[in-house]
Amino acid sequence: MMRRWIVVMIVALGVIAGYAIxxxxxxxxxxxxPNPPAAGGQETKPVEPTAPPVDAAPTIQVAxxxxxxxxxxxxxxxxxxxxxxxSKVTVTLPGQSRNWPAAESFYRAMVxxxxxxxxxRLTAPNHPDTAIRxxxxxxxxxRRLRLLYVLSSDGDGSFQAPPGEPCDQVSxxxxxxxxxxxxQTAIAELLHNAGQPRKSFCLECNPDGSVDVxxxxxxxxxxxxxxxxxxxxxxxLYQYLQKTDPAFSDRKYLAFLSMTQFDSGTRKVIAHTALxxxxxxLYGSGNLHTWPQSLDEIVxxxxxxxxxxxxxxYDDSAxxxxxxxxxxxxxxxxxxxxxxxxxxxxxxxSTDLMERGFDHxxxxxxxxxxxxxxPSSVLQLAASNVQALxxxxxxxxxxxx
Ligand SMILES: [Zn+2]
Numbered sequence: 001m002m003r004r005w006i007v008v009m010i011v012a013l014g015v016i017a018g019y020a021i022x023x024x025x026x027x028x029x030x031x032x033x034p035n036p037p038a039a040g041g042q043e044t045k046p047v048e049p050t051a052p053p054v055d056a057a058p059t060i061q062v063a064x065x066x067x068x069x070x071x072x073x074x075x076x077x078x079x080x081x082x083x084x085x086x087s088k089v090t091v092t093l094p095g096q097s098r099n100w101p102a103a104e105s106f107y108r109a110m111v112x113x114x115x116x117x118x119x120x121r122l123t124a125p126n127h128p129d130t131a132i133r134x135x136x137x138x139x140x141x142x143r144r145l146r147l148l149y150v151l152s153s154d155g156d157g158s159f160q161a162p163p164g165e166p167c168d169q170v171s172x173x174x175x176x177x178x179x180x181x182x183x184q185t186a187i188a189e190l191l192h193n194a195g196q197p198r199k200s201f202c203l204e205c206n207p208d209g210s211v212d213v214x215x216x217x218x219x220x221x222x223x224x225x226x227x228x229x230x231x232x233x234x235x236x237l238y239q240y241l242q243k244t245d246p247a248f249s250d251r252k253y254l255a256f257l258s259m260t261q262f263d264s265g266t267r268k269v270i271a272h273t274a275l276x277x278x279x280x281x282l283y284g285s286g287n288l289h290t291w292p293q294s295l296d297e298i299v300x301x302x303x304x305x306x307x308x309x310x311x312x313x314y315d316d317s318a319x320x321x322x323x324x325x326x327x328x329x330x331x332x333x334x335x336x337x338x339x340x341x342x343x344x345x346x347x348x349x350s351t352d353l354m355e356r357g358f359d360h361x362x363x364x365x366x367x368x369x370x371x372x373x374x375p376s377s378v379l380q381l382a383a384s385n386v387q388a389l390x391x392x393x394x395x396x397x398x399x400x401x
Contacts, residue, residue, distance in 0.1 A: 056083065057128075058082070058083045058084025058124075058126060058127045059082075059083055059127060059128065059130070060080070060081075060082045060083075060089060060107075060122045060123075060124055060127050060128075060129075060130040061080045061081045061082075061083070061130070062078055062079075062080045062122070062130065062132050063079055063080035063081065064077065064078065064079045064080065064189070064192065065078060065132060065134060067132050067133055068133055068134075068135070069134055069135070070134075070135040070136075070137050070398045070400070070401055071113070071134060071135070071136060071137075071188070071198055071398055072136075072137060072138060072139030072188075072198070072199070072200070072396065072397050072398035072399065073136075073138075073139065073181075073184050073185060073188060073198075073200050074112055074113045074136060074138070074181070074209075075110060075111075075112060075113070075181045075182065075184070075185045075295070076110060076111050076112075076113050076118075076120075076134060076136075076185070077108060077109070077110055077185055077189055077364060077365060078091065078108070078109045078110070078111065078120070078122070078132070079106075079107065079108040079109070079367070080106075080107065081105040081106060081107070082102050082105055082107050082124045082127055083105050083127075084105075084124070084125075084126050084127050085102070085104060085105050086102050086124035086125050086126070086127065087101065087102060088100060088101055088102055088107075088124065089102050089107040089109055089122055089123070089124045090122070090123045090124065091109045091110075091111050091120060091121070091122055092120070092121045092123070093111055093112075093113075093114070093118055093119070093120055093121075094119075096111065096112060098110075098111075098295070098296065099299075100299060100367075101299060101303070101366070101367060101368055102124070102367060103367045103368035103372075103373035103374070104373040104375075106367040106368075106373050106374065106375055107124075107367050108364075108365055108366055108367045109122070110185075110295060110298065110365065112295055113134065113136035114136060115136050115137070115138055116135065116136065117133055117134075117135050118133065118134050118135070118136060119131060119133050120132050120133070120134060135398075136398075137398035137399050137400045137401075138398070138399060139199075139200070139202055139396045139397060139398055139399055140202075140396070140399040141201075141202040141393075141394070141396045143201075143202065143250070143252070143393060143394045144201075144202045144203060144204045144251075145180070145201045145202065145203050145204065145252050145253070145254060145338075145394070146204045146212075146214060146251050146252070146253050146254075147176050147177065147180050147203065147204070147211060147212070147213045147214065147253075147254050147255075147256075148213070148214045148215075148216050148253055148254070148255035148256070149169070149172050149173060149176055149213055149214070149215055149216070149255075149256055149258060150216045150218060150237060150255050150256065150257050150258060150259075150282075151169075151215065151216065151217045151218065151258050151259070152217070152218060152220055152221055152222040152224075152225050152258070152259050153217060153218060153219055153220060153221050154221050154222055155217070155222055155258055155259055156168075156169070157169025157172060157215070157258055158172075158258070159172055159258050159260065159285040159288050159289065160260065160261060160262060160285065160286070160289065160313060160314070161288075161289035161313075162289060162311040162313060165289050166293070167289060169215070169258070171293060172256070172258060172285070172288060173213045173215075174293040174294060175288055175291040175292065175293050176211075176213045176256055176288075177210065177211035177213050178291070178292050178293060178294055178295065178297075178298075179291055179292075179331055179334070180203050180211050180213075180254070181203070181211060182292075182298070182331060182361075182365065183331065183334070183335045183338065184200045184201060184203060185200070185364075186335060186361055186364050187199075187200040187201065187335075187389065187395070188200040189364050190353065190364070190379070190380065190381045191381065191386065191389060191390070193377065193380065193381075194380070194381050194383075194386045196386060196389075196390060197397050198397065199389070199390075199395045199396055199397040200395060200396075201252075201338075201342070201394050201395055202394075202396065216237070216240070216241070216255070218236060218237065218240055219240070220236060222259045225257075225259050225271050226259065226261060226270045226271055228271070229273075230271075230272070230273025230274075230275055230282075230284075231273070231275065233257065233271065233273060233282070234273065234275045234277075234280065234282050237255060237280065237282060238278065238280050241253065241280070248279075251279060252279045252280075252281075252341050252342075252394065253279060253280045253281065253341075254281045254283075254334065254337070254338050254341075255280065255281065255282050255283070256282075256283055256284070256285055256288065256334070257271055257272070257273070257282065257283070257284045257285055258285055259271045259285075260272040260284035260285040260286045260288075260314070262286060262312075262313060262314035264309075264312035264313070269284070269286055269314045271284060272284030272285075272286045272314065272316075274333050274334070274336075274337055275337060276336070276337030276338060276339065276340030276341050277340055277341070278341070279341060280341065281334065281337035281338040281340065281341045282337065283330070283333065283334040283337060286313075286314035286316055286330075287308070287313075287314060287316050287317070287326035287327065287329065287330040288330065289313070290304065290308070290323045290324070290326040290327040290330065291327055291330060291331065292327075298365060298366075299366070301323070301324065301327050302324045302327060302328070302362045302365065302366045303324060303366075303368075304322065304323035304324045304327070305322050305323070305324065305370070306322065306323045307321050307322055307323075308321060308322070308323060308326055309321060316329055316330065316333075317329045317359075318356065318359040320359075324362065324369075325359070327362070328359055328360065328361050328362040329358070329359050331361050331362075332353070332357075332358030332359055332360070332361035332379070333358055333359075335353065335358060335361065336353055336354060336358040339353055339354050339385070340354075342388065342389065342392055342394060342395065343388045343392060344385040344388045344389070345384070345385070345388070347382035347384055347385055348382075349380075349382040351378055351379060351380045352380060352381060352382040352385060353379060353380075353381055353385065354382065354385055355382075357378065357379045357380060358379065360377065360378040360379040361379055363376075363377035363378055363379050364377050364379065
């Protein structure tokens with residue numbers, strides 16, 4: 001009876017607050033295989049690189065960007081074909097050079113842009129160099145997404161991880177900041193793949209341009225939080241931010257819980273949730289240890305074929321089990337929750353970010369999954385959600401197009 005009243009009170013509080021709270025994807029079952037895009041209907045068509053003529057001299061082709069293009073965010077994805085089928089493509093800008101994998105003839109690569117013109121060079125063995133100039137004109141918006149890392153009153157900011165993996169508060173902040181940049185890029189790339197201009201949300205940043213991840217210490221102990229359901233924790237955090245942040249009503253938040261705990265004996269995870277509604281999206285840290293701490297770790301994290309359950313850790317990967325799949329589901333599911341905060345809704349289209357399409361967010365950044373080349377991303381935006389982002393004042397393009 002008591003339990004029933006608690007549930008009624010929680011629901012009533014949600015209704016009073018006027019916020020629709022939606023746990024992610026109760027309507028769709030995780031699948032072990034990527035969902036093929038369905039034909040027709042509401043599907044948006046991905047941009048596919050064109051096949052080269054047979055026996056042509058090998059070239060590196062950029063498919064998703066045009067020379068001279070202007071973007072409003074700093075982490076750029078470059079994708080296309082290197083027709084001589086190299087195993088890697090090297091991307092250089094003055095001061096940075098990174099190798100990115102290629103599979104069959106497909107490559108995807110990333111580069112950290114500097115404000116102004118960026119002369120990017122792509123090289124691969126036995127291919128002539130390709131150059132492309134991209135202008136980074138930082139998006140200007142008074143509406144900025146605030147990233148948060150949430151601690152208990154007695155917590156030290158560490159999170160669950162396998163032996164040898166950095167798991168302190170500093171590492172958590174690095175992972176969340178990197179995820180924020182990747183998610184910002186993902187929104188822009190998904191809009192582009194749907195035939196729209198590249199636009200995305202702005203992030204609250206430090207004066208040096210790095211992403212600012214706020215630390216919130218809730219007035220609740222780890223023990224107390226471990227007895228609470230995800231919705232209760234969401235409400236506690238919501239009310240705490242409302243009380244303590246003078247800018248609460250002008251902000252949107254994407255928050256991550258540090259105290260998520262998986263017990264490999266009971267197979268239960270506590271203080272782990274995925275909820276988005278009102279101006280707050282909340283996600284647990286059950287698979288945070290699989291996320292990249294920086295741009296330099298993206299390839300290795302998305303290529304990590306170790307199995308999470310071998311380490312007695314929480315597997316939240318749509319039944320795929322590996323570290324890379326947990327990384328993909330974690331980054332995708334938290335972006336899905338943020339999608340609710342931006343007014344996006346479950347569309348019924350299986351490949352949509354707002355359905356289980358989010359499990360495949362790695363497709364936007366990597367040309368390969370296991371041994372399978374990924375010519376184009378399974379993950380898309382349903383037409384209704386493209387519209388929700390296009391009409392959203394939080395989602396903007398470069399300041400000078
Ligand atoms: Zn949802």
